Amino acid sequence: MRTYKFYGSRNTGAKYWYMQRISGIILVIVLIGHYVLMHATPDAGHTYRAVLERMHSPFWKGIDLTFVTLGLWHGLNGTWNVFRDYTLKPWLSNLIQILLILLGLTFWFIGLNTILKF
Amino acid sequence: MSNLTATSFFSRWLEVLFNYRKHTGSWAWILHRITGLGLTLYIMIHIIALTGLLKGETAFNEEMALFKSPIFLFGEWLLGALVMFHSLNGVRIALVDFGNGARFHKEILTFVYILGVLMVTGMAYLIFLH
Structure with a gap:
């Protein structure tokens, strides 16, 4: 009986459910700051120089890294949650998971490359 | 099963989707x-x-100048609406899961819609007229 408890999976998904909520709450908090700075104040500076100046400070670097990491994780884990609602053959389920992880890693490295270059 | 084409699979899927009765929470779930x-x-x-x-x-x-063009500004507003709904409803989900929100989830959803429309209208002012 034990094996069938979570549709034959050893993973309850509870950890991911919890992390999805925690990352979401952090993203909302960071997003308020992002919106006030980048959208509500047009004078904040969207020029190359202004962006570079922000990029050089460890604080904004930290914010950007948080954004890229949590945003991608939250988004792709959410995408996986959409797929999980449908009955999938094990090979298809594994393939989708591998593709989502590769997609996440690719964009994470592109993001890190931009942030950490300066 | 072999004669089930992708089109008929999709139309069957849409049929099932539209035949379910949607309650307030269902719409929030779909939009989320x-x-x-x-x-x-x-x-x-x-x-x-x-x-x-x-x-x-x-x-x-030059890229930033492109993003200041009207079509991109409209896109920015549309994006703002998506972000606004997703974050407000996300707060509702957190309240339902971690707090006592399950008792008031419909009231919170009404609040989400009202606050959302107000904020998105405010955003239109900031983006197009500010």
């Missing part, structure tokens, strides 16, 4: 899902767009 997928696509586009920083000052400033 659509906006979430849209935002996931957007964060990837955003990451690609900001690689323009690596191309130097003139290239980046």
Whole structure:
């Protein structure tokens, strides 16, 4: 009986459910700051120089890294949650998971490359 | 099963989708899902767009000038609406899961819609008229 408890999976998904909520709450908090700075104040500076100046400070670097990491994780884990609602053959389920992880890693490295270059 | 084409599979899927009775929470769930997928696509586009920083000052400033054009401003507003719904409804989900929100989830959803429309209207003012 034990094996069938979570549709034959050893993973309850509870950890991911919890992390999805925690990352979401952090993203909302960071997003308020992002919106006030980048959208509500047009004078904040969207020029190359202004962006570079922000990029050089460890604080904004930290914010950007948080954004890229949590945003991608939250988004792709959410995408996986959409797929999980449908009955999938094990090979298809594994393939989708591998593709989502590769997609996440690719964009994470592109993001890190931009942030950490300066 | 072999004669089940992709089109008939899709129409069957739509039929099932539309025949379910939708309650308040169902609509919130559908909207949360659509906006979430849209935002996931957007964060990837955003990451690609900001690689323009690596191309130097003139290239980046030209890119930023493009984002000031009316069509991109409209897109920014649309994006703001997606973000607004997803974050307000996300707070509702956190309240339902971690707090006592299950008792008031419909009231919170009404609050989400009202606050959302107000904020998105405010955003239109900031983006188009400010």
